[in-house]
Amino acid sequence: MSAPQAGTPSYIGRRMPRAEDTRLLTGRGVFVDDIALPGMLHVAFARSPIARGRIRSIDTSAARELPGVHAVLTARDLARFNIDLISFFLVSPSIRIPPLAEDRVLYVGDPVAMIIAQDRYLAEDAAGLVTVDYEEEDPVVTIADARRGSLVHAGSESNVAAASGAEEPDEDLEALLTSAPCLVRHTIRHQRIAQSPMETRGVVVAAHGESELTVYISCQSPQMAARYLSMAFGIPQTGIRVISKDVGGSFGLKVQPWREEIAVVAAGRLLARPLKWIEDRHENLSASNLAREQEIALRIAFDEAGSILGSHVDYDLNNGAYPHGPDSNLAAMMFFWAAHRMPAFGFRARGWYTNTPGLGAYRGPWAIESLARETALDIAARRLGIDPIELRRRNLITKADQPLTTPLGIRLEDITPAECLDLLLQKVDVPAFRAEQAAARAEGRYLGLGITTYIEPTAGSAGISVLSTDVAQLRIEPTGKVSAVLSTHSQGHGTQTTMAQVIAERLGVAFEDVTVYEDDSSRGGFGAGASGSRQAVAGGGASIKAADLLVDKVRRIAAHLLGADPAHVRIQSGRIHVDGAGEKTCSLRELAEIAYGEPERLPAGMEAGLEAQYRYRPPPVTFTSAAHACIVEVDPDTGFVKIRRWVCSEDCGVMINPAVVEGQIAGGVAQAIGTVLLEEAGFDARGNPIAVTYKDYLLPAISDVPDFEYVHASTPSQAEGGFRGVGEGGCIIGPPTLVNAIADALSPFGELAPLELPLTPARILEVIEKRPLSGASPASSPQAGQPSPPSVPHSPPPPVEKPTGTRPTIDGLWKMVLATPMGLQQFTARLAANADLLTGTLQSEMGSQDFTGTIEGNALRWDLKVSKPMPLTLKYDVRIEGDRLTGKVKMGLFGTAKLTGERVPE
């Protein structure tokens, strides 16, 4: 039952025009700002003009008195909701994240008060009348500030939001690196990026009584938005109807409702009036969560032949004040060398709190790994005198090397970066280019070629509980038409087209007869929507499985009605045929009418109707591979870069719609061009954003983006349908491809090192002329190989009580919660004390495990070995206070997680 219906036009693999485009391009899209509800009021926010300070007082009286203003709310007014703003991983972070600032403001743009008025004009007028008395403090703006500055979040131990990897250098690795024949160091400072969707954030809320809401919101998944709102407010998810028909881009920003959206929903409940807030562009560029801002110091050791011997990465990431999830970007480290033969790898990765807008996701959140690796490999190639393509070939894992499991526990079965590179080189004549490059140099013109490879984990379904499964609910309606309710969602992805292609092909009906619905959380089941390049794989797989269930039922009914063998029944273009019996035929509509209206004619015991649902969990991870090439010309007089050619060779498995695939790649590469050449969401020393309009935040325009060329390898994946995700790749592989092309053009002058993005004309001219022209502050760059100064703890660690005669009662059953980056893990442990020796048994979903440890006063320590998600030793360090316990668990590469617990009365 896995083959598509024979004889039906094949839709999978066809460049079908997108079904949604006519509507969108003729102004018939429905975005949040198109929604108007009777009695709706409008929201504006009064925001902090300073990056850091204490709120002495807020005077809202003048704002309240303005005619047309209905309410002015501050954090105090929302306190009754006891809102729990959770991270993307559904974990309550250790810091408090209030929807509106409470006693302190932590970044410029921090919402302090919300004004609800007759219209947005009045609301903005009143926002200007809110007077806040601040006690201003020096802000922590950069990563360097975070290392030495005062605490962003009072009460935390340091400004480290999240950490992973080894805090101390590994002696063996250090010895290997320092004694290697060739050690390449590379440092990068990646600027802050604004996701900058064409449609900003926005929400319209209508509360119905205490426990029901209708919420229109610009998001990445109505299902996920409903889930977060449900958790934030403690209302059953079924009571929350989230509608999000059309969304004008998101790129990670709208992955979950955040402070302003949550505040608007809370106010809508408080006032019992429909409310609307549409973020304006100034708010979007200055106060929305942002992305990237990373510093990385990479070392790679090679032998004389260019084989990699080992590598170390020191990595820091600006988390801002309120990140969507405290993050040290472990994924970047996991995938850094996953596609390469890498004998020894170590890293230290840390995320830092600062007084800037929080870290949000951005297409390929772990993309720094490809940027750092691929740019460093080109530097190494120049140093070693080996062709950069040859250097990659010597180190890439090929099809012949697989299956294998990387040292960090990633199972590789079918990655194809080396094969994509071969395909790429069929399109790009490198020797011809090198000849052209040499001739141009003789004329004083500087051409450069960048070639890169990468692998991208897509549709991950393990480890992150919100990204496990997706659902397809299919119905052949009594009319014979097919409706599909999916947990996919489009912010421009074209899923209403691609999913209909899959369903139409599998069912054997016309594409035009399939309608996909994914805009209303009340229609379908839970699912992740657009996140992690998952929709083709997860949504496509669910659609195939559900369609196959329906086909099976149609065959059995048709066989019963027509007197045929089910194996001989097929559906073709919406009609039922029986092989070898041309007279035995009926339309799908006739069959559906019977299935719904005359169930007595169905096979005995069969459920009426033609409906099927399948919740699909894709393989743990499905890899997409690619190799890109870019050719540029750099003007040595001005430092300007002209992109002359860009070729993309990618393997995203079976393509549902090549036009959509290429659109995804092109969009990502366009963003990459912006990242490398133009965009920077910077801050001055006081934490003021300096690019708050499109006059200063420079996005790539059509004039800056070339026509891309594509080659597709199309190796079927292990997932249902053979699909692989392709949503983020262009944004991941694009930056190093362009940087490498520029660096190749500049190679007669010197290296782009340290690499600071964006590569403004001034930075490029600086390399050509070997003199300061860009004004880049050297203090902001990390030094290669030099470990950063350790963070200074600002509050002492919890004291270890001296052993006394009366230590707390340890013996008994304890319930514990561990806040891991992937989510909360709950378990119980039975502890028993015997002098200074601790014994215990830990009981979780994974089973039960015994351990022994030590007791010192109220401090308990024990180690626990686990095998999933990879072999790890978990080091528990716990303090008992009466019937409660707190502590932390060191989880090897995964960093440290907070542990809380309480005694279970027996």
Add this chain to the structure above:
Amino acid sequence: MKPAPFDYVAPDTIEDACKHLTEAGGGATVLAGGQTLMPLLALRLSQPFILVDINRIAALKGVSRTDGGTRVGPMTRQNEIIANSTLAAALPLLVTATRHVGHWQTRNRGTIGGSIALGEPAAELPATAIALGARVEARSARGTREIAAADLYIGPYSTALQPDELITAIRFPEWPAGTLPLFREVAQRPGDFALVGLTGAVTVEDGRISRAGIAWFGMGPTPVRASQLEKALLGQRVAGLDVQALAELAIAETAPFDDHHATAEYRRTVGRRIFARTVSEQLQPRNAT
């Protein structure tokens, strides 16, 4: 678009417009093409008490030849300037410079007078008006006066125009046949304000430079006239120009600044080069190697 409250008038005549400006006592802002003002209103960075919309005043539109030059109405749209055959013949530099103003869509609304009155230091038209020796006619209820474009700009977005004055004409002097335009703009994307911009006109008679008007944009707090360069060029043989030495003189009066797009030193460096490149291409095409 959610500006702070303001009053709005749309007079039909220059006299009425001037009356409103006088009555507002400095609280009025003139709305021409709105390509800068509208975003400023939306951001509430501009909060006028009254907006005087001059789009209905027919007398402010159009291009005409006058004794000794060309008169351009301030409400002439930038795309109209690009399409105007009189200007193409008389002031090719103005047409070239206007092509670099914003984008095709913004030039449908944007006006020459609006750009000149705003005084954005990195904009093309104020500097081009200086280079071409334009004079700006300013009218108020108190009377009419002319201001040389070179005297108009006193700081970023700051002009010698009084709050009650309205630009009613931009008068360009005649430039003889044989005048060559010099124009080059370095901007990160087409349509952006310049990192560095050069605009000028040079008249060559019998192989010698008889007249020169040259100015910079994006090279200081105002558009900057290269007056030392202009003097030095007069009488020089085109064939024997020492372009490198002149490039140094060309930037002598500029005062560029650092911002997050480029540094002052970058602007000076590239300014010299685009001067040399442009002069070589335009004035010495046969000498170019």
